[in-house]
C-alpha cells in the first residue's frame with residue numbers, strides 16, 4: 235500500500251517510483267500510453283470476484299467486448315439488428331469510466347450463414363457491408379475509442395483469406411468497410427486487426443500492404459491491431475516486435491497490442507515456465523513502450539478462468555496474467571515493473587514542482603511454489619520526492635480532458651482538441 239500525503243497531478247510520477255505498487259492502467263498512462271485493458275465477455279460479468287478486478291479502471295482502463303459485437307450477435311438475420319448483448323459490455327465499460335475498443339465489423343468467423351453462404355453480386359455484398367457497418371457503428375457512435383473494422387483478412391502465408399468478402403469483392407472490401415465506418419462515426423479510430431503479423435515475415439508484409447491499399451483507395455485507416463496470441467518460449471524477441479511496430483508507424487498509423495496472451499503449449503507449468511512467460515509478456519510490453527505510437531495493450535482476458543485457449547487448443551492454457559483464483563502471476567509483476575520503470579523515465583522528463591511525501595512498500599518479492607505465487611511485502615520506507623517543472627494545466631495528446639466526475643484539465647495542449655467519447659470520457663485528439 236502507498237499513502238499519498240499530497241494528491242497532485244504528479245500522482246502518476248509517484249506511482250512510478252521503484253517500490254511503489256501501481257495498477258497496470260495507471261502505470262501505463264504514467265508511461266505515456268493511453269490505456270492498459272482487457273477483453274471480457276457477457277457470461278463472465280456474473281462472477282463478482284472477477285468483476286471486482288475488471289471494473290477497476292486503474293487496473294484496466296480499457297475494455298474490449300470479446301464476442302457480442304460480432305456479426306453473428308448484432309445482425310443474425312439480414313436487416314435484423316440486435317445490440318442487447320453488446321450493450322451489456324459497453325454499458326459496463328462506460329459505468330466504470332473505461333475506454334472501449336470495439337470488436338469487430340468484418341470477419342470471416344462468427345459470421346452468420348446468411349452472409350457467408352449467400353450468393354452475392356459485388357453490389358449486393360457492398361450494400362450488406364455498408365448496412366451492417368452503418369447500423370452497428372451508428373449504434374455505438376461516440377462510445378468506441380477504436381473499431382476493429384476488418385479482422386484477420388490474411389492467411390498465415392500472407393495471401394488473402396478466401397472468405398465471402400474477398401471472393402466476391404477482392405481487396406475492394408477493405409476500403410469499403412473503412413469508409414463506411416468513418417461515415418458512421420468520424421471520431422472513432424479505425425483499425426485493421428490480425429494475428430501473426432507481430433513479427434517480420436510474409437504475413438506482416440501483407441498487412442503493411444493492406445494499410446497501403448486502404449490508404450491508396452482514399453479511405454481512412456488510423457491503426458493496426460497486433461493480436462499477440464503467443465506461446466511461452468515462442469514469443470518473438472522485443473527487437474523484432476519493435477521493428478515490426480515501427481514499420482507500420484512509418485505508414486502513419488497507430489499501433490496497439492489488442493489481444494495479448496501467452497499460453498503454455500503443455501501443462502502443468504513449472505517455475506521456469508512461469509519465469510519464461512513473464513519474460514515473454516515483458517518483450518511485448520517493452521516493444522509497445524519503445525514505440526510512441528503504440529497506444530496501448532489489451533490482454534485477451536486477464537484471468538485463466540475465462541481464457542479462450544483451453545477450448546481451442548486442447549491441453550494448452552494458463553495464458554493470462556492471473557491464475558484462475560485471481561492471484562497475479564510472475565508475468566503480472568513483470569508487466570507492472572516494466573510499466574513503472576517507463577513511468578519513472580517519463581516523469582524525469584516531464585514532472586511537476588510538487589514536493590510530496592509518500593510511504594512506499596519495497597518491491598514485491600515473488601515466491602513460486604509450483605503453481606502458486608505469493609507476494610511478500612518485506613519492508614516499508616518513507617521517501618521524499620522533489621520533482622522539477624510546474625504542474626501542467628493542459629491535457630496532452632490522448633489524455634482525458636473531461637467526463638462525469640473528471641477533475642483534471644479540460645483544455646488540450648495545442649494542436650489537440652477535447653472530444654467527447656461518452657458521458658464519462660473526453661479525450662484530447
Ligand code: G3I
Nearest residue numbers: 275300301337343344385386429461463493534541542546
Ligand atoms: O454463446 C454460446 C453458448 O450459448 C453455447 O452454449 C456455447 C457452446 O459451445 O458456445 C457459446 O459461444 C461460444 C462463444 O465463444 C461465447 O463463449 C462459441 O462456441 C465459441 O466459439 C466462441 O469463441 C470465441 C472465438 O473468438 C470465436 O472464434 C472466443 O470466446 C473469443 O475469445 C475469440 O476471440 C477471437 C477474436 O475475436 C479474434 N482474434 C482471435 C480471438 C481468439 O480466438
